[in-house]
Amino acid sequence: MVGFNGSSADGGFTNAEAVINGFNSPCFSNVQAGTEGEWGIKHLANRLQSVPEQLGFRWQDTVYTNALLMCSKDALSLKKRAQESAIGSLERLIEKSMGFFENITVPLCKPELIIAYSNGMNSHSAARLLLKAFGDGDEPEYISRNRYYSTFCFTARFKQFDVPVVGIRHMSRFKPDVQLIKKAWDKRR
Numbered sequence: 001m002v003g004f005n006g007s008s009a010d011g012g013f014t015n016a017e018a019v020i021n022g023f024n025s026p027c028f029s030n031v032q033a034g035t036e037g038e039w040g041i042k043h044l045a046n047r048l049q050s051v052p053e054q055l056g057f058r059w060q061d062t063v064y065t066n067a068l069l070m071c072s073k074d075a076l077s078l079k080k081r082a083q084e085s086a087i088g089s090l091e092r093l094i095e096k097s098m099g100f101f102e103n104i105t106v107p108l109c110k111p112e113l114i115i116a117y118s119n120g121m122n123s124h125s126a127a128r129l130l131l132k133a134f135g136d137g138d139e140p141e142y143i144s145r146n147r148y149y150s151t152f153c154f155t156a157r158f159k160q161f162d163v164p165v166v167g168i169r170h171m172s173r174f175k176p177d178v179q180l181i182k183k184a185w186d187k188r189r
Helices: 015-024 030-035 044-055 075-084 092-108 124-134 178-188
Strands: 114-116 142-144 151-157 161-168
Touching: 030 044, 030 178, 044 075, 044 092, 044 178, 092 124, 124 161, 142 161, 142 178, 151 178
Parallel strands: 114 161
Antiparallel strands: 142 151, 151 161
């Protein structure tokens, strides 16, 4: 499951601190904490748990990450944070994050499916970043162009292997249609 940016819960940590905290607490699940109210409103965390389960995966075995690997208060603050950091720009952050995704995350996780849960194509989104970095050059194939349930798929071509990607609306605001996700996944299996 790939979101776009870190939440306000992430805003107080550097990348190194976030990694160290995760290493020191391997049994801690930020998603589970979200279902228990740590993120405030619970529906995003609940959806992050239920969607993998409805697709036949255990949520506990699901890898949750963000496309851009910089802790930030919200999506709007990412550009400023990137400019103020040693990385220096949002473009460089995108390049470094996609490199990490291809060279570290994908080989370690060996995903059967990637769900990118922000899919706007006219601005930065998890799906757009993955498509631009790893898409096969084609436009994504839309399963639904409905404004609420917009769902599309494409194949991400990594060095190691190809992975189907399904782009859906951001689950903090939109309840996903799991049948559309299944249909998109079936087209790329």
